[in-house]
Amino acid sequence: MAKRKAENRSFLDKWEAEYLFTYVKDKPVCLVCGVNVAVSKEYNIRRHYETKHHDKYKDLDMTQRSQKVEEMKRSLVSQQNMFKKATSQSEAAVKASYIVAAEIAKSARPFNEGEFMKKCMMKVCDLVCPEKKQAFSNVSLSRNTVADRTCDLATNLYDQLMEKGKDFVAFSLAVDESCDASDTAQLSVFIRGVDSNLCVTEELLGFKSMHGTTTGKEIFEEVSKCVTEIKLPWDKLVGLTTDGAPAMCGKKSGLVGMVREKMREENCAGELTVYHCIIHQEALCAKALKMEHVMTTVTQVVNFIRAKGLNHRQFKSFLEDCGSEYADVPYHTEVRWLSRGKVLNRCFELREEICQFLETKGKDTAELREQKFLCELAFLCAISSHLDALNLQLHHHRHFAEKLSVLAAEFSRRFADFDAQKCKFELLSNPFAVDVENAPTNIQMELIELQCNDTLKSKYDAVGAAQFPRFIPDTMPQLRSQAAQMLSMFGSTYLCEQLFSSMKMTKTTHRRRLTDEHLRSILRISSAQSLSPDIQEEAE
DSSP states (O other), X not given: OOEEEETTEEEETHXXXXXXXXXXXXXXXXXXXXXXXXXXXXXXXXXXXXXXXXXXXXXXXXXXXXXXXXXXXXXXXXXXXXXXXXXXXXXXXXHHHHHHHHHHHHTTOOTTHHHHHHHHHHHHHHHHOGXXXXXXXXXXXXXXXXXXHHHHHHHHHHHHHHHHHTTEEEEEEEEEEXXXXXXXXXXXXXXXXXXXXXXXXXEEEEEXXXXXXXXXXXXXXXXXXXXXXXXXXXXXXXXXXEOOXXXXXXXXXXXXXXXXXXXXXXXXXXXXXXEEOHHHHHHHHHHTTOOHHHHHHHHHHHHHHHHSHHHHHHHHHHHHHXXXXXXXXXXXXXXXGGGHHHHHHHHHHTHHHHHHHHHHTTOOOHHHHOHXXXXXXXXXXXXXXXXXXXXXXXXXXXXXXXXXXHHHHHHHHHTXXXXXXXXXXXXXXXXXXXXXXXXXXXXXXXXXXXXXXXXXXXXXXXXXXXXXXXXXXTTOXXXXXXXXXXXXXXXXXXXXXXXXXXXXXXXXXXXXXXXXHHHHHHHHHHTOSSOOOOHHHHHO
């Protein structure tokens, strides 16, 4: 008699016909009612059959019982297949809701957009594939579901980042602060880590709502919490990039001073390289000129034209009637301060047309027509695009020559940090051209070996500076370590600026129910750089 082992007991094939039982996934299952019997023992199986089903099937002979068993087994298999299909459809519906939630988060739309999308989806389904209506209906996209899915996906991204962080040999931080629509200070911290294979991971590390004061101490505590939570050692911190505000860069009570103190407490051997954001450096240098009044006037004019739809349309029509080579002026806001040069130049080119248009609206244009203002506007236009040409055009004007001297001095002072790192940057960009004597002593021997290696030189020529560090052999650990440190550094807080733009689109005055956790989750998903959420894992 055939036997099937289960938990050290045997299920006999003859029990199928005798007691209408079969054996599924290590357990005897009643073919009549589907009940599982915990132990594969004849007494248990016979007792179930005799107390539950004996009277109904006692008159069947063995042939009829065998036929009945086969019929019941086919029915059981069909039921199991239906269950598997239902499970599969359920998994697909969950996965679909995660995919939609991710898209809603990436586009900074409100969570209740899911309900609107579901309504549209069902109407499309009615026309295109009505037989699939139930499957589409199973996709839950309520506000609460989308909110929960968004938090799940953000957690998944953070978990991936934490896992990646275990392999970091060097990392840097970029830290910036801005206020949201409700005037709550928000601190963003991005991390750029490099592993032993010199692969770069750049992601949002933390986004914290600062409901109290935002002194250097508070900012440091939040940054420190971010580093501790992801379990990264301080001795692997290489660089810190900030926006240059006093709370950030103060040598004692600012973030920079406190991070350095923390690294001393942790007995970190490495030196922390601190940068003010390169882009902010230029903006701060420009402030030394003390010509913000020109930019303020230009901004007010442009925003008057562009901010109101009617004014904007009329101005474009006015330019067309004038036969102007330009069709419009670019929009300028404080958030998009990188567009200054474009705005200034276009306004200078269209200065006469702008004045005429403003006069038709009853606006006073006396300041815009003043010779001094036009000279200053021309100067700012030139400084934003062609400093060399500016020197040639304005060499007769002592007033502007002095401003150029101030600007040059400010550039020299603020970019001194970068000058000090010049040799390290050259090591990364072209290690074969670096003067060995100027290189740090700990890497000089490896650098000589590298520069004498024709195979590595050929590899550098073939793959370029960006990819070459990965091909530096393990026998040159100091060079690889140096490359990892330099690759981990941020040049700017551009990612923070980009994040704050997303924040302003996401947390509007109309989204009062948006919690700090939800805002953080949305921004973690929308700012993802190197990672993408594992939707399959979350759906299972």
